[in-house]
Amino acid sequence: MIQSRTIGRARVTRVVEYAAPTHDPAFLFPSLPQAELDAAADWLAPHHYIPAMNRLIVTIQIWVVELDGKVILIDTGVGNDKPRAAARMNRLNNRVLEWLEAAGAGRERVTHVIQTHMHMDHTGWNTVLVDGEWVPTFPNARYLMPETDFRHYEVALKQARDAVMDDSWDDSVVPVVDAGLVDFIADDAGEILGCLTVEPVPGHTPGMLSFRLKSDGEEGLFTADVFHSPLQIAHPDLNTAYCALPDVARETRARVLAEAADKGTLIMPMHFGPPCCGYVRRDGDGYVFEGADWPDLSLPQR
Numbered sequence: 001m002i003q004s005r006t007i008g009r010a011r012v013t014r015v016v017e018y019a020a021p022t023h024d025p026a027f028l029f030p031s032l033p034q035a036e037l038d039a040a041a042d043w044l045a046p047h048h049y050i051p052a053m054n055r056l057i058v059t060i061q062i063w064v065v066e067l068d069g070k071v072i073l074i075d076t077g078v079g080n081d082k083p084r085a086a087a088r089m090n091r092l093n094n095r096v097l098e099w100l101e102a103a104g105a106g107r108e109r110v111t112h113v114i115q116t117h118m119h120m121d122h123t124g125w126n127t128v129l130v131d132g133e134w135v136p137t138f139p140n141a142r143y144l145m146p147e148t149d150f151r152h153y154e155v156a157l158k159q160a161r162d163a164v165m166d167d168s169w170d171d172s173v174v175p176v177v178d179a180g181l182v183d184f185i186a187d188d189a190g191e192i193l194g195c196l197t198v199e200p201v202p203g204h205t206p207g208m209l210s211f212r213l214k215s216d217g218e219e220g221l222f223t224a225d226v227f228h229s230p231l232q233i234a235h236p237d238l239n240t241a242y243c244a245l246p247d248v249a250r251e252t253r254a255r256v257l258a259e260a261a262d263k264g265t266l267i268m269p270m271h272f273g274p275p276c277c278g279y280v281r282r283d284g285d286g287y288v289f290e291g292a293d294w295p296d297l298s299l300p301q302r
Contacts, residue, residue, distance in 0.1 A: 002103045003276075004297040007266070008215025010067040010195065011297075013103040014268075014276055017062065017077040017096050021055035022088050028056055028228065028240055040231060047273035047291075048230055056229060057273040060121055062096070063222055064105045065213060067195050071105050072112045073138075074211060074222045075270055076172075079124025084166050089121065096125060097137075110138040112193060114185075116224035117208040118149045119242075120168030122270065127175045134175045143176045144192070147184035148200075148207025164242055185209060201226050201256060203249025204242065210256070212265075220266040220277075226256050228271045230289035233257065233280055257287050266292060 004013040025037050037044075041051045048057050063074035077096065084090045100106065115122055126143060127134040136143075150173075156162065157169050176182055187207070189198040197212040204225040211222045225242075226249075232238050236253050243249040260267050260280040268277040278291040 002099050003294040004103070005292075005295055006297070007213055007220045008218040010065055010213060010215045011104075012213070012220065012268070013064040013066075013105075015062045015064060015096060015099045015103055015105075017060040017094055018088075018092075019057060019059035019061075019273060020088070021050040021053050021057050023056040023058050025049075025054065025056055028058075029231065029238055030241055032231070032235070032238055036235070037231075040234065044230065047275075058228065058271050059273055059276060061270060061276060062100070062125065063268060063270075064100070064103050065195070066104055067215060070111045070193060070195075071109050072114060072193065072196075073100075073105060073110055073125075073141075074114050074268075075116055075122040075224075076113060076125035076137075078121050079127065079172060081129045082120075082124055082168070082171060084120065085163065086166075097128075107138055108140055110141045113138055113141050113143045114196075114211065115143070115145045115149075116210065116222065116270070117146060117205040118153050118169075118173065119164055119205065119225070120166050120172070122225075123168055123172040126172045134171045136176045136179050136181055139181075141181065143182045144185050145173075145182055146207045146209045147186050148202075149205050149209075150184060150207070152206045201252045203245045203247075203252045204240070205244050219263075220268055221256075221260065223256060223267050223269045225270060226253055227267075227269045230272065233287050233289045236287070261287060 001016045002013055060077045062077050065072040078089045080092050128137045187200045191197050199210045201208050201210045208224050210224050213220045228240050237250055239246050239249050257280055261282050275291040281288050281290050
């Protein structure tokens with residue numbers, strides 16, 4: 001499934017790898033009382049939570065930005081054929097590449113692949129399996145990776161296995177590094193590719209980055225995993241079980257929420273259920289999430 005919108009002159013498309021009621025709230029948000037979740041069920045259901053199952057809906061999606069001849073992917077999901085311990089991610093056989101091509105981001109056309117952070121559900125389509133070898137999916141692209149995050153996992157994975165990474169470092173990261181396709185993004189890189197501004201959002205991982213797209217006076221923010229669910233907009237102190245630096249994650253989330261509400265910025269998280277993007281609105285002393293409608297745009301003609 002794909003949906004597109006414009007931000008200034010940029011065409012932005014979301015390509016869904018999968019979306020399902022996969023996560024036990026007690027696991028994803030260990031500090032969330034069930035009573036608070038029950039109280040939020042009316043506005044979370046049916047796109048973010050299924051009360052009858054007591055499962056949160058988590059989407060894996062890839063964002064595509066097309067502007068000034070560049071075709072940019074923001075994160076690359078889980079990927080096909082990847083052996084993973086989590087059953088929901090193990091050896092997928094999805095039609096993502098066909099949907100990317102339909103969105104104007106076929107394998108040969110992609111010019112840049114940007115990673116917000118290095119977790120396995122954000123790097124998977126970096127590579128595909130060919131004759132038993134993992135090879136770069138997008139041979140004409142430069143793969144841009146957050147340097148702080150990369151250096152962290154480069155060291156940490158030599159010391160201990162990380163369940164959040166599984167085998168992704170070896171099958172989805174190392175092959176593109178070895179192919180000489182990787183450039184690293186510093187925390188203070190500022191504007192890159194003529195349209196994206198790098199903004200550090202540490203906490204979920206040590207070096208996670210968000211990317212602000214600006215074009216013709218309009219803007220949108222790819223928020224990476226600052227938020228996994230709109231619950232974290234209503235409850236900013238709520239961390240996931242995956243947040244490596246909990247206190248830092250809360251500080252980052254508070255800052256991003258305040259800035260998004262003040263500017264009216266369209267936020268584009270990686271894991272929200274439909275409509276998958278929207279706005280942060282102030283509600284008294286807190287915030288609420290307002291989903292953004294998708295316009296009826298025709299597919300790009302190639």
